[in-house]
Amino acid sequence: MPSTIVTEEIELIHADKGPGGGNFAGDGGNGGDDGDTGNSSGGTRVPQRAYITGMIIALAGILMFFMAFVSAYIVRKDMPNSAWIPLQVPRILWLNTFVLIASSFTLVRAHGRFTAKDEEGFRHWWATSTILGVLFVVGQIIAWHQLAAQGIFLATNPSSSFFYVFTGAHGVHLLGGILALLYVQFRATRKVARGTAIEVVSLYWHFMDGLWFFLFLLLYLGR
Amino acid sequence: MSSHAHTGGSTVHAPMAEPSGFIRKYIFSVDHKVIGIQYFLLALTAVVIGIVLSLLMRFHLVWPNATLPFVSGGQMSQEQYLALVTMHGTIMVFFVLTTAPQGGFGNYFLPIQIGAPDMAFPRLNMLSFWVTFLAFVCIIAAFVVPGGAPISGWTGYTPLSGLGEISGPGEGWGQTLWIVSISLFCLASLLGALNFIATTIDLRAPGMSLMRMPLTVWGWFVTAILGLLAFGVLLAGGILLLLDRSAGTSFFIPAGLVVNDQLQPHSGGSPLLWQHLFWFFGHPEVYIAILPGMGVASHVLSTFARKPVYGYRAMAYAICAIGFLGFMVWGHHMFVSGMSPYSGFAFSVLTMSIGVPSAIKTFNWLGTLWGGKIQFKTPMLFALGFVSLFVSGGLSGLFLAQPAVDNMLHATYYVVAHFHLVMGVAAIFGIFAATYFWFPKMFGRMMNEPLGKIHFWFTFVGAYCIFMPMHFIGIAGGIRRYADASAVGFLAHLQPVHQFMTIAAFITGAAQLFFLFNFFYSLKFGPKASKNPWNATTLEWDTDSPPPMDNFGGHYPSVYRGPYEFSVPGAGDDFIPQWLEPSQVARAK
């Protein structure tokens, strides 16, 4: 390095702190999800928005998971020699779909009540959504029973295989959503601010709702 | 610690208390550093097993009729050879090349390098590790279940993998365990990816803009995105495959298939569907294995050439470009599957276009070295080796990327040579570079330099001796996964080449003892490491070696400049760390 070059360049090093991730240390004081390391005062601090980010990322992963099934469905259905017999979807699915969409609306209501600081109303609408969610799952199980009664099982035909895979995989995810709804209803979240928890769970629920609508259209129209 | 208390932008907190008790501290720890080391040790165990398996294979290829003490019946059967192939590939790809760079070093250093006290979701992080561990237990269990390990390769191609015991020993229990293991691995990797991405987005220290992140962080970040989008697809495929095997569905098994004189009760499934699902994951997976290594190479080359990374932005964008293109090229593994020539052409062009960002990276590595005051420390040697192997292995990819040429070379040793150089050995070199580079930070002691150099030269020369001749066997038509080529007329005369490769493999394998000895000896007896033994610039060198529980001992760093300010004209030192306030930067006299 030639020694004739002097100090000026050093000033070029930007000293501004720029748009970093921001100061997670100052954010509310809600610890990360590791609150039980035995020290809450100085524990890891995670900004609340990280939970939202985390949920959006998780949904991207879940979307890929379901899209793998969906693309397999589309490919498998139209293959020559696919032995595909279109499946008449049980009619109760219409009702189930309606119930699930309704649950999203009641959930939006609940969220609105929460922002309006109406705890009573929030709990009411939140519980309504949970019950609608449970009804949906029950409806799906009834649909399975109806198919089974017709002698249509998982391995009967590729179309029924996909039907059970779609509804099963979605059902498992929805059950997870119901557990989350119940958790928010009955337990105080320790590290996640209540508002954040509500937002995160709502995100998940609406996504599962939309996903089901898509799968239903696929099963119904794309037979 | 108190010396940090007055630094302007830093926030000071009471240092976090460590959990007491062995179990909370070392076994079910939520500390990303402990989890990183757990991943690393898991990978170390896996790589030892994987190497032993590969040596057994190399031995069998050269002395197929030798009597072996541990094999029932004395001689290794062809199925047993295939089981070795499968288990070697699976263990290496998943539990070494995916686990060590991302789960191990990524976990340990990503939070520290961005100035965070931990991952965004520490308990999720712990869960990721333990699910990975469970997956590892499952795959190892496949050795001991009735029928032994599966024989369908690391790609688990259907219909072989979808039928059960009828299609071979190991296809019963062994294959089921394989699928369960891979599915668990997918799940764990998804959780891990989520954590990495959220952490990078939301937990960066003040001043740590995206374009000030070390290239290692870029590597881990983009790798996590690839993992997030790819592992779910393999998981879905794994579930369908499991259903085919155990529930009698026909996703992947065609009608009228007769195996071992028995008609299989399936109708109309498509084996190619599995290939599509697998390779949609599989190609991104090879970048999952290599991108962290690319980050480490950039990082280490810059540090030991005492020069900024040449074209930092281009390097970051190239990582993104490789990740993006990586999702559109999976068809190049299926050129011979009877795909339409138009698709073949599209996949071919897209595949070769990955050469562009790859070349950008390579030239920028060379540019980083150009005119530098290079210090040939062991991590530097391995980083240089990484570049060399990446180029040697990547070039053969360009031949394979052309359907007409690939028709000849597919499923030959040429492919094996290609991916071992570019993925296998290059990624391992990335891991070695990272280990030698960060060992002082992780364990507070230095590794032995002379031993490291001996290890490097044996491994570097050895790897080329094993995998260069392999290309010729492939071009001559040597088919991969054949248990015994000595009886194949047109291949018999190549046996001496196989012998040479086997001898090289045994020597290279033995040379890894230099590493293992160095590693464990230095853990206990290595000279104590200072905070910043390499005079490096990124945040992990701002804290103790090893770092305290909350990484920075109660203060959170702020970042004032890019990650690679080496040999800045006019500065007093030849490096300016990211955490140094402008007023503290020494000036040349």
Ligand code: HEM
């Ligand atoms: C410009 C760069 C590259 C090109 C053009 C390329 C091209 C190809 C092609 C066409 C194949 C298929 C060969 C066949 O099966 O007939 C292949 C196989 C493979 N490549 Fe590459 N490749 C490149 C870089 C890489 C990198 C960076 C990695 C890993 C880090 C990698 C890992 C693999 C693996 C693991 C396989 C074979 C898997 C198997 O069949 O078991 N390649 N490559």
Ligand SMILES: [Cu+2]
């Ligand atoms: Cu590929």
